[in-house]
Amino acid sequence: MNITKKRQNVAFWALQFIGWGFINLISIFVLKKVSVEFILYSVVVGTGIGIFSTSVLRWYLKRNISFDSFGIQDLGKVIVSVLAGSLLFGLLNIAFGYIYVKFGPTLTTEETQLFKHYDSVWIQVLNALFLIGAWVITYLVIKLLLKLNRDRIERLELNTNLKQAQLDTLKGQINPHFMFNSLNNIRGLMLEDVEKSREMLTKLSEILRYSLTKNNINSISVAEELEVVDNYIDLSKIQFENRLEFIKNVDEDTLDLSIPPMIIQLLIENAIKHGISNLKQGGKIVLEIKKENGQLQIGVRNTGKLKVSKNSTQLGIKNIRQRLHLLYAERASFTLDEEADEVVANIKIPLSA
Numbered sequence: 001m002n003i004t005k006k007r008q009n010v011a012f013w014a015l016q017f018i019g020w021g022f023i024n025l026i027s028i029f030v031l032k033k034v035s036v037e038f039i040l041y042s043v044v045v046g047t048g049i050g051i052f053s054t055s056v057l058r059w060y061l062k063r064n065i066s067f068d069s070f071g072i073q074d075l076g077k078v079i080v081s082v083l084a085g086s087l088l089f090g091l092l093n094i095a096f097g098y099i100y101v102k103f104g105p106t107l108t109t110e111e112t113q114l115f116k117h118y119d120s121v122w123i124q125v126l127n128a129l130f131l132i133g134a135w136v137i138t139y140l141v142i143k144l145l146l147k148l149n150r151d152r153i154e155r156l157e158l159n160t161n162l163k164q165a166q167l168d169t170l171k172g173q174i175n176p177h178f179m180f181n182s183l184n185n186i187r188g189l190m191l192e193d194v195e196k197s198r199e200m201l202t203k204l205s206e207i208l209r210y211s212l213t214k215n216n217i218n219s220i221s222v223a224e225e226l227e228v229v230d231n232y233i234d235l236s237k238i239q240f241e242n243r244l245e246f247i248k249n250v251d252e253d254t255l256d257l258s259i260p261p262m263i264i265q266l267l268i269e270n271a272i273k274h275g276i277s278n279l280k281q282g283g284k285i286v287l288e289i290k291k292e293n294g295q296l297q298i299g300v301r302n303t304g305k306l307k308v309s310k311n312s313t314q315l316g317i318k319n320i321r322q323r324l325h326l327l328y329a330e331r332a333s334f335t336l337d338e339e340a341d342e343v344v345a346n347i348k349i350p351l352s353a
Contacts, residue, residue, distance in 0.1 A: 023046075219261070268285065
């Protein structure tokens with residue numbers, strides 16, 4: 001039995017004693033001129049009968065009622081169990097009432113009036129029907145609320161696990177995608193310039209070390225992300241030489257803010273791969289990071305046209321959109337537009353969780 005089940009059982013028995021004890025105490029307080037023996041009888045025996053009858057009823061309901069798929073048959077079983085429980089409750093009251101009347105102390109006038117119909121089965125059962133019916137309704141409502149809460153927790157856990165699995169898959173796409181592009185660049189220079197190839201390998205190893213160490217987290221600081229961006233730019237400049245110009249405008253108060261790892265690097269990578277690399281004269285990339293309107297705004301602007309080649313999988317762009325959605329839902333946004341011979345990518349991330 002797990003901790004939750006134990007707590008539920010403790011709560012059930014505590015409510016049983018408190019509830020039935022309270023009902024029987026209330027019935028005593030409204031009476032006058034009754035003996036101490038009668039009070040003890042009413043509280044102890046009355047509470048015992050209530051607890052015993054409803055505990056048997058609970059045992060039956062737990063074994064015969066499907067709370068996950070409650071239907072007409074289950075409703076019929078509940079009605080029958082209420083009638084049976086009421087009959088048991090009434091008969092027990094008759095039995096103990098008979099014992100008290102025959103073998104107990106002499107009854108006062110008020111006590112005699114109370115026991116006037118103690119041996120009437122129908123009166124006792126009808127009285128029990130009200131109490132047992134109220135108990136069953138309360139029991140079913142509590143079971144329903146517990147089930148709804150359990151289902152909500154299970155859905156949250158499922159969504160959390162699903163999101164984490166999706167994030168892990170998306171992270172796994174980053175490294176092969178980046179490695180493929182970089183290794184192709186190194187292969188192209190290997191026979192032309194060995195020193196440049198070695199320098200590119202050094203930069204690549206630094207970037208891969210970063211991506212591997214950050215692969216198990218969902219957020220890093222802007223400053224950490226900019227380190228890998230600088231390495232990537234240095235790596236790219238070896239290939240493009242004077243054809244690549246990089247401008248970085250980053251507000252100082254954004255450096256400690258958290259962002260998903262490698263999300264800026266992906267923007268820069270796409271700007272180079274789909275923009276600068278397609279221009280013979282090269283071009284310019286401008287990175288801007290600032291806080292505005294309660295959001296962290298990341299903008300990458302590059303020379304080029306917003307057109308997708310037939311062979312492009314747009315893996316980087318899809319990756320960015322999916323990661324932002326998984327981490328921030330509708331609170332984050334990503335846009336990609338063309339403005340005056342430039343491609344502009346903008347990411348907006350909420351500053352508060």
